[in-house]
Amino acid sequence: MYVGDHPENDVRGAENVGMVGVWKRDLAWGDVMARYVIDELKELPLIIQQ
Numbered sequence: 001m002y003v004g005d006h007p008e009n010d011v012r013g014a015e016n017v018g019m020v021g022v023w024k025r026d027l028a029w030g031d032v033m034a035r036y037v038i039d040e041l042k043e044l045p046l047i048i049q050q
Helices: 007-016 040-047
Strands: 002-006 021-024 036-038
Touching: 002 007, 007 021, 021 040, 036 040
Parallel strands: 002 021, 021 036
Antiparallel strands: none
16 A cells, blocks of 8 residues: 555555555645545554545
8 A cells, every 4th residue: 555645646546556556635726536445544444444
């Protein structure tokens, strides 16, 4: 799992190498299509449980 705030470099980059990409929402990017989107890091345990 890789958590990042850049939709291309972080999220898509992680997914391209077989990792789970998690986008930490950043208002600079608007709406981003990602499998997992979080606002706070404390939301990660919910994703891990899945």
